[in-house]
Amino acid sequence: MQFTIKDKTFSAGLMPAIKQFHVVRRLTPLVDAAKDMLDDKAVKRLMEGGKTEDVQLSDFHLGPIASVLASLPDADFEYVVNACLDVTELKQPDGGFAPVRVKGVVMFPFDLSTLIGIVWNVLKGNLSGFFGDLGSALSAKGPTSPSNG
Template identity: 30%
Template sequence: MSLEFEVAGQRYRAEKLDAFKQLHVSRKIAPIVPKLLPMFLKFAEQGDSMKADLAGMAEAFEPLAQALADMPDADCEYVFNACLAVVARNQGGNWASVWSGGSLMFDDIDIGAMVQIASKVIWDSLGPFIQGLLANKARGQAAA
């Protein structure tokens, strides 16, 4: 089952990463997951209603921006390549891949859109794993 979403007025469809890509992406982002948990928690709590709240979105994406800045270039590129490779954009009723041969296929996809798209793919593919981390964190805080 694919995930459909909108970024910057464009409709996108993302397939889930295959199990090995999930493994490798999760390994690459593991060091930054603690920094990303606030963003994923906001996604889980607010979902699509968050897109109307620009201040909330900026606050949610701040840890992601810092985490990306801290990642080694090769890890960052791997994560974006893997995520963008499973995404297509609606073009007049047809779906066209956004990533091919190591290049973006649409000039209007900027860094902001790229980060949002990759975040959606990560949340869709790794969400259960991340939600498990959130549940464990909540249980640990409740026990304290």
């Protein structure tokens, strides 16, 4: 999956499933608070059958996101960021791609907005299927009826 941030083209691969699982575990506080983060228009689009991968960063209220991110332990935040950087490559002048992070070292200088854009795009590409499948599974299950014991 390719994306562009500030005239730089990136390519993001898939994280191994176990890494995706660990990322989801660390982002659980964000998922729990998602109902307060999404713009009403985005919620309406999703309720009308929109795809989770079509949600843009601009669809979120930044205040609740900042609060949740501030509450994440540094180790969890760094784990998620590093997991995203590990599967990202930057397009080079010769047309090839170079890994963004090699053996724990970030190979290119990025400003904060670029870093956030990388993380957002990688998470969207790697986890949108999970959240879409989860929503489908919950919808397919339907409402539960009370047990008569």
